[in-house]
Amino acid sequence: MERLSNRNFLVILAFLVGLIGGLAAALLKGLTHFIASALQNDVEWHIKYSIYFIFPLIGILLSVLYVRKFLKGKKFEHGITPIIYAISRRSSRIEVHNVYSQIVTSAITVGFGGSCGLEAPIAHSGSAIGSNVARFFGLSYREVTMLLACGAAAGISGAFNSPIAGMIFAIEILLPEFSIPAFIPLLISSALAAVVSRLLYSEPLFHTALTDWEVGALFFYFLLALLIGLFTVYFSTLSQQVKVWFSRIQNPYNKVWTSGLALGLLILVFPALYGEGYLTIQQILDGQFDSIVKNSLFSDYRNLGWVVVCYTVLTLFAKSLASLFTISGGGNGGVFGPSLVMGGLLGFAFAYGVNLSGIIELNVPNFVMAGMAGALSGIMHAPLTGIFLIAEITGGYALMVPLMIVASISYLINRTVMKHSIYTKVLAESGDLLSYEDKDRTVLSMMKLRYVIEQNFILLKPEETPLDRKSDIIHSKRNIFPIIDEERKLLGIIYSERLFSILLGEEEGAERSFASLAQKPIDIIQENEEMERVMQKMNKDDVWILPVVDSEGRYLGFISKAAVFNKYRALLMRQGAYLE
The missing domain is CATH 3.10.580.10 (CBS-domain)
Incomplete structure (x- = not known):
């Protein structure tokens, strides 16, 4: 029998990583929504937000207890930054417990109402799958790194049912220099994960019927891009500040109480902060523009357009705090999902506000989607991921030009002010970032x-x-x-x-x-x-x-x-x- 070449063997392993990554993504989404449904079914919204504001604290506490009691002596990290660090300084090795620990802790955190996203944990879990599969077969550093990236791509693809965005995410964030052969394993893992995830958990992220964009609205897309870019700079700066605040709290349980209580109070005033926040975006896409105020303490004023706009802006800034409090307090999640929600809220507030002024009638859902792409692009320094992710989850490419404009301008603004993304800033400051701009250093x-x-x-x-x-x-x-x-x-x-x-x-x-x-x-x-x-x-x-x-x-x-x-x-x- 002819011996199997390394490249073909890597392709086979990419299939395996994609399969397991898709299963992990479906499991995480299913488990999270099961917990959320168990807590929320048959409960009126206004009652839920009056009583359940304590649930996020419970979720963060359970996540911390899991890490401290079940992962004794094992290092647990969350987010995309540890994956980049593993590639730079750990020969792409990620501990095997991350395969399941990321799923358990993030499902508990978000299922109980933690205001963060599932995408970073599933990318971390997928990376651990790829890394450990490669290490099991004794592969070289380059092959371990490639399968790690395949796992991350599979995680993102399975989470969003977006294989192209999953592949591009891996290239932009984890493999900043790549060659054409690198596409093949990434495509395989990402595509297979999307298929598996859709078979097991077919619910799409958003339902929307977008219309084509109008040339007359082009100027307003540029304005939105400027606003999104400035907001991403604010959020990146706030992220570092919140980390400093919580680093001063030494006792991990004190972090839980601080973040949990603060998050509960924010949710009490801004109900849209409960959980991932995708439900609010979906309601806006469905044309329910007053939904963000409807279930709040200010629901009596939901028919006043400018109250809706102002309340949305306040919710936007509250979301930035809520997501960072959830993560810094001990909950497991990422800023990938919150970036989409914050971008969507800003896009909605902008378009709806312009419409109220009578200057022009803008298509609100289109601006919501463009805002999501812009926020993701600026915060993560991943414009292609933002563009193709939104294009895929909306089921078409009708908005491609506005998405490109908003994502690229937002990215350039953030990159001009913040040399490094929210994921790489800490690594760059410690000298642990594998950078291709300053290769000697x-x-x-x-x-x-x-x-x-x-x-x-x-x-x-x-x-x-x-x-x-x-x-x-x-x-x-x-x-x-x-x-x-x-x-x-x-x-x-x-x-x-x-x-x-x-x-x-x-x-x-x-x-x-x-x-x-x-x-x-x-x-x-x-x-x-x-x-x-x-x-x-x-x-x-x-x-x-x-x-x-x-x-x-x-x-x-x-x-x-x-x-x-x-x-x-x-x-x-x-x-x-x-x-x-």
Whole structure:
């Protein structure tokens, strides 16, 4: 039998990852909606929001308890950022418990009314599936990374029944540099996941009948794009601030009470914040423009158009807080879903407000969808994902031009102000982001100093003399010798040129101790220094080799530019290999 090629084997595994990813997506959606239905069935909306405001707190608490009690000793992270970090710094390895832990915790969080999305958890679960399938078969880094991306694509595809958006998400967020062959496994996993998810859970995300866009409304799409872009900058900034707020709370249960109670109060005033928020968007798409106010404390004013607009704007800003509180407080979810909801609310408020002014009659559902694409594009720095996701979930490409305009302008505004997306900002600041714009810095940040330390040097004792070690010095292949004491503390160095000069009689000192002959190194590298800082020291003094010591000054070895360059080349090859 002819041996199966690596590429064909990878395609087969992509089928497997897509199948499991689709099952995981269907399971997550089904479990979440089962919990939500069990809590909400046969209960009037106005009663639910008066009594059930405590449910999100319960969901966050159960999620935290699950992590602390059932994942003892295992690290649990949520969102897309840990996936990007795994690719950059963990050889694309994601712990296997994420396959099911992401599903359980996010279903509990969102099912109980947590104001966040399921898309990031299912992408994380799918990535864990792909990573661990690849590791089970002992595949290389490039193949593990590819199957990880296939799993993420399958998760997004299954969540939205949108195979193209799933594939593009993986390329834009996880594989920023790609080649044509990378499409094949991604297409397979994404398409298969969409099929499986639709078979098991066929309910589409939105029902809408969009009409073609009008040229006369083009100017207003540009205005919407500007508003969306500015809002995404606000949300990205707020996200970092909320993380700082919650980082000051050390006790995890105090985070639960703080976020849960704050979320409950927000839901009490703004009912649309309960759960994912897709129901509110669907009602708006169905033409029920007063629905966002109808079930609130201000329902008596739902017939006043400007009250609806103002209340929607307030709900928009409350949603940004609610989603971040849910995630930072211990609930598991992402900002993928909230981005869509916030963009939809802003698009609705804008179009409905313009219509009330009498300037022009805009198609409100079209602007809702364009707002969703713009928000996703700006917040995630993924314009193609935003465009194709909305195009797929609306069942057509009638809005392609407005989607392209709003998504691209929103992305450019956010990218101009915020160099990095909400997912990559923290990694960029810590030097853990695999960036293709500053490849030197990125590759150096991937290096660990301990892996490039060289130790094959002859060690000289302070009381010894050049004559005592004459044979070792002559036969050494190194031109530098460390002088260390009995505690291995580095006392100095001496170069072979000077030692040869002494042994040949050109310089006195053949019987002098090495302690008296020792030279102070131009600089010393600490074992915990970052490689970027190491190279800065070498370049500053134009040296090719420096000694490395620990925190107590004990000699560990030397680091040379030659070793760094060899490692640099190996990392570059590894970094690009999975894209070939």
